[in-house]
Amino acid sequence: MARVAIVTGGTRGIGEAISVGLKNAGYKVAANYAGNDERAKGFAERTGIAVFRWDVCDYDQCQQGVAKVAAELGPVDVLVNNAGITRDATMRKMGRKGWDEVIDTNLGGVFNMAKAVWDGMLERGFGRVVNIGSINGQAGQYGQVNYAAAKSGIHGFTKALAQEGASKGVTVNAIAPGYIDTDMVSAVPPNVLEKIVARIPVGRLGKADEIARAVLFLVADEGGFITGSTLSINGGQHMY
Ligand code: NDP
Numbered sequence: 001m002a003r004v005a006i007v008t009g010g011t012r013g014i015g016e017a018i019s020v021g022l023k024n025a026g027y028k029v030a031a032n033y034a035g036n037d038e039r040a041k042g043f044a045e046r047t048g049i050a051v052f053r054w055d056v057c058d059y060d061q062c063q064q065g066v067a068k069v070a071a072e073l074g075p076v077d078v079l080v081n082n083a084g085i086t087r088d089a090t091m092r093k094m095g096r097k098g099w100d101e102v103i104d105t106n107l108g109g110v111f112n113m114a115k116a117v118w119d120g121m122l123e124r125g126f127g128r129v130v131n132i133g134s135i136n137g138q139a140g141q142y143g144q145v146n147y148a149a150a151k152s153g154i155h156g157f158t159k160a161l162a163q164e165g166a167s168k169g170v171t172v173n174a175i176a177p178g179y180i181d182t183d184m185v186s187a188v189p190p191n192v193l194e195k196i197v198a199r200i201p202v203g204r205l206g207k208a209d210e211i212a213r214a215v216l217f218l219v220a221d222e223g224g225f226i227t228g229s230t231l232s233i234n235g236g237q238h239m240y
Contacts, residue, residue: 001074002026002027002028003026003027003028003077003078003221004027004028004029004030004069004070004073004074004075004076004077004078005022005027005028005029005030005076005077005078005079005080005219006029006030006032006066006069006076006078006079006080006113006117007019007022007029007030007031007032007080007082008032008056008079008080008081008082008083008109008113009032009033009034009056009082009083009084010029010030010031010032010033010049010051010080010082011031011032011033011036011039011040011043011044011051012033012036012039012043012182012183013180013182013183013184013208014082014132014177014180014182014208014211014212015031015080015082015083016031016043016047016208017207017208017209017211017212018080018082018208018211018212018215019031019043019047019049020047020049020212021209021212021213021215021216022078022080022212022215022216022219023047023048023049025216027078028073028074029049029050030049030050030051030052030069030072030073030076031043031044031049031050031051031052032051032052032053032054032056032065032083033051033052033053034053034054034055034056034083035053035055037053040053050072050073052065052068052069056081056083056105056108056109056110056112056113057104057105057108057109057112058112059112059115062109062112062113062115062116063115063116065116066113066116066117070120075120075124076117076120076121077121077124077126077127077128078127078128078129078130078219079113079114079117079127079128079129079130080129080130080132080215080219081109081110081113081114081129081130081131081132081154082132083105083106083109084105084106084132084134084150084184085101085102085105085106086102086144086147086184086187087101087102087146087147088143088144088147089143090142090143091145094145094146098146099145099146101146102146102147102150103146103149103150103153105150106147106150106151106154107149107150107153107154107157110131110154110157111157114129114157114161114172117129118165118170121165121168121169121170122165122168122170125168125169126169126170126221127165127168127169127170127171128170128171128218128219128223129161129165129170129171129172129173130172130173130174130175130215130218130219131154131157131158131172131173131174131175132154132174132175132177132211133151133152133154133155133158133174133175133176133177133230134147134148134151134176134177135176135177135178135179135232135234135237135238136148136151137149137150137151137152137153137154137155137176138151138152138155138176138230138232138238138240139238139240151176154174155174155176155230158172158173158174158228158230159228162227162228163228165227166227166228169224171218171223171224171226171227172227172228173218173226173227173228173229173230173231174229174230174231175211175214175215175218175230175231175232175233176230176231176232176233176234176240177206177211177233177234178200178206178232178233178234178235178237178238179193179196179197179200179205179206179234179235179237180205180206180207180208180210180211181205181206181207181208182208185205199237200234200235200236200237201235201236201237202235202236203235204235205235206233206234206235210233211233214231214233218231
């Protein structure tokens with residue numbers, strides 16, 4: 001039986017590559033998104049992957065979303081917590097709203113989604129959770145106290161939850177991407193991006209597919225001994 005996977009923020013960027021990679025590997029995939037219906041529709045038509053709209057910040061929507069996926073595709077074996085946003089500003093300029101939005105989406109969303117799948121995974125004795133962190137959660141980044149705090153939180157969350165799932169066949173790991181060529185990075189001003197690329201030893205931005213293949217590695221049935229780990233994929237920019 002094909003395993004069922006949910007990818008949050010699975011219709012664009014890194015999430016799109018993960019959704020497609022999982023589908024090509026034989027998984028039944030549900031790609032979640034927040035509100036960009038046009039991109040989600042184009043993605044669904046192009047890939048044939050089912051799309052589901054809900055806000056990962058909302059606890060109840062996550063419970064209902066997971067129940068809907070389970071009813072349509074089957075019980076969820078794999079959760080990839082990929083949805084994330086940035087609201088960059090220096091501390092002097094950052095308001096409480098920019099802080100809350102990033103923490104609620106990038107960290108609160110990870111809790112909400114893990115909570116919605118966790119009991120089922122434990123009961124069935126199998127589960128794979130992969131959380132997408134960031135190089136900026138490991139190293140910090142100017143103008144990103146909100147994002148760095150949320151992503152750093154993901155790394156702690158991963159190590160703690162991994163301990164709860166370990167004896168039950170449920171693994172929890174994180175990936176910390178460096179700078180990957182997606183809409184999120186296109187939002188960085190070109191002069192800043194140029195300086196960032198100059199600091200990447202590999203000499204270029206990463207590709208979304210290069211993150212997707214690591215997800216496939218971690219969620220494989222054979223991956224039962226890999227848990228609580230963070231895989232850094234950043235072209236050598238930060239050796240953690
Ligand atoms: P994109 O901005 O390209 O895509 C973000 C995706 O997340 C979209 O599908 C979006 O949905 C979805 N999303 C955002 N908020 C919510 C929400 N509240 N509920 C459900 N879905 C939501 O991002 P990237 O592909 O660049 O990034 C993916 C992940 O990788 C993020 O967690 C990011 O922090 C992380 N990352 C990215 C790096 C990079 O260089 N790009 C580097 C390190 C980490 P919609 O289309 O509806 O808006």
